[in-house]
Amino acid sequence: MKRPLDDVLARWGSQQAPGEARLDELRHRVTDALGSRRLVELPEVARPRDRHRWRWALGGAAVAVAAMLVLYAIIAPSRRATADANDNSSPLARLSDAELRRSAALFRRMEEVFGDRIRWIDDDGGDVQLGIASDDGSASAPLLVRVVVLSRAAGSREWTLAWKRTLVTRCEERVDLAFDARSRMSIWAYPAGDGRIALDASLALAAPVPISSLCSELLNANAPKCVLEMKTGDVEYQVVEIVQDLSKKGLSS
Amino acid sequence: MTTPTDETLLRQYRERKQNDALDELVRRHIGKVRSMIYQMVLDHADADDLTQEVFCRALVGLDEFRGTARFSSWLYTIAVHTTQSFLAARTRFRRMDSGPLDEKIDAGAAPDERLLGAEVNDAIHAALASLSPTLRSAIVLTALQEMGMAEAAAISQCALPTFYWRVHRARAILGKKLGGILKP
Structure with a gap:
């Protein structure tokens, strides 16, 4: 048998749970967001070299270094x-x-x-x-x-x-x-x-x-x-x- | 036909890039991840944003997942730490969302004959909001998500004695604040 605090928290938790429709909407939102990340995993196509690539690379490296430090x-x-x-x-x-x-x-x-x-x-x-x-x-x-x-x-x-x-x-x-x-x-x-x-x-x-x-x-x-x-x-x-x-x-x- | 395990789905995604496998993983876990996050941030819009963030981080970090732990534990660990980082960064004067109850519950939510009244709901909301993020996540993982102490401590990346202490403190504070509600 649940203790009173656990019982009241469990009831509160179930009341706050989103309905199926909202959860479904969120699931689509998440899979859409994941879909945009998946593009990164596709085989790279040849791109024209330009100076912006270096800027991206340096920016990416800086972000990666910062993320590594934080992690x-x-x-x-x-x-x-x-x-x-x-x-x-x-x-x-x-x-x-x-x-x-x-x-x-x-x-x-x-x-x-x-x-x-x-x-x-x-x-x-x-x-x-x-x-x-x-x-x-x-x-x-x-x-x-x-x-x-x-x-x-x-x-x-x-x-x-x-x-x-x-x-x-x-x-x-x-x-x-x-x-x-x-x-x-x-x-x-x-x-x-x-x-x-x-x-x-x-x-x-x-x-x-x-x-x-x-x-x-x-x-x-x-x-x-x-x-x-x-x-x-x-x-x-x-x-x-x-x-x-x-x-x-x-x-x- | 047997239902594939999380780890099987994960392998299918990693090795064969089967996006269906990833979608199935999201479908399996989104409800629990979202409810866990909501119970820690106490705000529905933030909970939706963080749920999306957690799944994206989990995908980006797939290479770090060695498969020695369960995928669900790994996902919940990311959820707890992403949420705690968010709470730490939240501006200090911002109040927790405590909007009208009817805005928070979808019409599609499962009916419960033991529904709590709005005042009781708000009191629980306020009591949880008064806990520090670490105490709140301790009570959420154990009392609301019904995890065992060892699993919850591992997900919180916290020593078991410290985690016991957090749960004890959280229960003591909630018991004091909700004393009137808990009396039979």
Whole structure:
């Protein structure tokens, strides 16, 4: 026998299912779209050589390289580091006491103004963005989340900061940030109860290097963790995540 | 005459370029792929667009499919990741589609004597929309698509303990938000 939640979800699911007519229409749409792709597979006919072919080829190569980088970042779990970033990249990602106090104070000030409606603060990039709900939410603890991209030339020991985003969010609050048309980040954080914080983070960047990562991690407080390593050309990149519960003693007052 | 398996159809398409075989694969899987995507994006127009995209990506990536996994699992993996990428890219202030219920259901949809009321429907819609994309896909794959934990975790490319945790969290959140509906 199904549990009540499964039962009600199953009924909802069956009600949302499209009818035969709509599904048939979609099937034709899909097969038409696939039909246009099939043309690619036909034997090549001789075409006049002209400079546009080079442009297409270069464009195609660029797209292919970008796609490979993105796919590489997504599907190469063997390259994903799971250990804490305890090498010389850590200082660049670690949160200083001053930063933690400043973020906690900023969130408190916003809470005084907006109450529980303040859901998140994006405190990077020159100006502060606020996520304000239209009505009161739950007064859950603020969590600081930082995601950084580090880079270094192959052979070098020194990492440099290539990209950084720091935000304060309430636990279990989904935050979606769009930095430009092709660069976005979504996060969702939740204290696991054992002192660690679960963080779901999705990052898509067009620059400084095309990166697309989707990670679900359990992180220790203020312990940078490298969640993705990649290399493009002669440059190595790391995506590092760090979290801290700002309601902890010493920060909340 | 026996019905050819997905893998047989796939071989017919790859080796002999039989487009009929590909059309049959689409016919077999489009309903499930489309419903899975809708339950994650909660928008019918987006679900149609993404369904098309998923099948196109699956076709383009046929050479990457080695046949060691079931074709359906491979297709659903593409569906989950394409949808999650889409959700991550969706502009932050955009609200989920929650238009009138009668616009969402075709006249041809199967009648169900246990139809949920519009308010209940909207409450479920809102509760699912409040989940993060990873939690939502976890509950969609297990509770709505009725996959086993191991298969759903593999499709999500996620370790089994992490996936269990996601399902547990999603169920806890939905249980809390839908508490009034779930009471007998």
